Amino acid sequence: MDFYSSSSTISRGMGEPDEPHILAVDDNLIDRKLVEKLLKKSSCKVTTAENGLRALEYLGLGADQEHSTNGNGSKVSMIITDYCMPGMTGYELLKKIKESSILKDVPVVIMSSENIPTRIDQCMEEGAQMFMLKPLKHSDVKRLRCQLMQCQ
Amino acid sequence: MEVGQLQRSFVEYMASLFREGFLDAQFSQLQQLQDDSNPDFVVEVVSLFFEDSERLLNDLTMALDQPNVEFKQVDAHVHQLKGSSSSVGAQRVKNCCVPFRICCEEQNTEACLRCLQQIKQEYLLVKNKLQTLFELEQQIVASGGAIPMVQ
Numbered sequence: 001m002d003f004y005s006s007s008s009t010i011s012r013g014m015g016e017p018d019e020p021h022i023l024a025v026d027d028n029l030i031d032r033k034l035v036e037k038l039l040k041k042s043s044c045k046v047t048t049a050e051n052g053l054r055a056l057e058y059l060g061l062g063a064d065q066e067h068s069t070n071g072n073g074s075k076v077s078m079i080i081t082d083y084c085m086p087g088m089t090g091y092e093l094l095k096k097i098k099e100s101s102i103l104k105d106v107p108v109v110i111m112s113s114e115n116i117p118t119r120i121d122q123c124m125e126e127g128a129q130m131f132m133l134k135p136l137k138h139s140d141v142k143r144l145r146c147q148l149m150q151c152q
Numbered sequence: 153m154e155v156g157q158l159q160r161s162f163v164e165y166m167a168s169l170f171r172e173g174f175l176d177a178q179f180s181q182l183q184q185l186q187d188d189s190n191p192d193f194v195v196e197v198v199s200l201f202f203e204d205s206e207r208l209l210n211d212l213t214m215a216l217d218q219p220n221v222e223f224k225q226v227d228a229h230v231h232q233l234k235g236s237s238s239s240v241g242a243q244r245v246k247n248c249c250v251p252f253r254i255c256c257e258e259q260n261t262e263a264c265l266r267c268l269q270q271i272k273q274e275y276l277l278v279k280n281k282l283q284t285l286f287e288l289e290q291q292i293v294a295s296g297g298a299i300p301m302v303q
Contacts, residue, residue: 030204033200034239037185037190038185084231135239
């Protein structure tokens with residue numbers, strides 16, 4: 001069973017090296033489809049995961065994985081995750097990523113449908129790159145892209 | 153009906169859905185995401201929304217029918233429904249979720265049941281409206297016309 005799916009923008013044969021690869025994590029299927037489409041429209045390669053555990057597995061940080069060698073962590077330019085997810089919240093996922101020696105510098109963006117200042121502060125203090133309100137709009141993704149360019 | 157008339161009906165219908173608050177700006181965002189690489193994007197997302205909502209409404213009905221209602225579970229379902237409806241721009245459904253969550257916090261079964269009734273009505277209304285909208289689109293395309301862009 002596939003817990004995450006990858007898709008590229010228009011196939012260019014060799015694959016664009018400067019097309020950012022974004023891992024999007026959200027337990028809501030509709031939101032996953034939306035964020036994927038938004039990112040693809042902004043020329044990003046997108047992989048989606050339906051929860052924190054699957055995201056960590058994809059990144060090579062799963063419980064029973066060896067660090068770095070089996071993961072896709074080095075391919076990912078940014079991780080964007082929903083805050084409210086069953087099991088592992090986006091905040092907990094953020095912490096795990098920041099605790100990893102290999103992935104701590106990958107920017108992590110938190111999305112939430114709720115505008116709660118303490119929540120936002122908590123995430124920013126833990127090292128989140130940005131906090132965005134859902135539903136995401138095209139202008140939000142443009143901002144994200146600009147941030148990514150500056151990070152590289 | 154000739155194409156021009158169909159297109160005018162479409163534009164008017166769409167405008168009324170926004171005016172009457174059934175849809176909000178997020179729906180326009182969905183429409184803007186649709187392109188040649190994904191010409192059925194809006195229909196796909198809305199279909200997902202229908203499936204998701206019907207499942208959640210069933211779950212809510214069952215959860216509130218229990219002798220000992222698990223309000224945390226009810227709230228979780230409403231949170232999901234709020235998220236989905238917000239993401240597709242189904243404004244009136246989304247707005248029903250806010251009082252519903254308060255009733256969950258207050259652990260008031262009767263009030264929750266009233267909220268559920270309200271949400272079901274709003275959902276059926278918007279489903280009906282959207283299906284009508286999609287049918288109009290199909291008629292336009294079948295008559296060889298282009299679907300007008302509505303700002």
